[in-house]
Amino acid sequence: AIRKQAPTVVQNLKSLIAGKPLTATYNGYTSCPLVTGYGKLVLAEFDYDKNPDETFPINQAQERWSMWLLKKYLLPVLYWRGMLKGRV
Incomplete structure (x- = not known):
């Protein structure tokens, strides 16, 4: 979720510093990789209203080996080498 939250914080900080109204909002996007x-993994993604907010054009409610691979191999790299360094 931090990947979706950070741009909202940045925009509102810029607005605050410039003396403008804080207009950026966060829709509550949450990602729950459920092993x-x-x-096997189900990638549950939803917003504040519990509406699905899926990233991929497939049924993410179905257990998938591909989602498990994503969690095991790709997400750690994106987190440690991308998000924490402001690249993703």
Whole structure:
């Protein structure tokens, strides 16, 4: 969720410094990678109103090996080498 929250914070800080109204809002996007077994994962993504806010054009409510691979191999790299350094 931090990837979606950070731009809102940045925009509002810029507005505050410039003496402008704080207009950027956050829709509550949440991502919950739910490991359901070895090699299986359901990627639940939703907003404040509990509406699905899925990233991929597939049914993410279904257990998938591909989502498990994403969680195991890609997300750590995106987090440690991308998000924490402001690249993603």
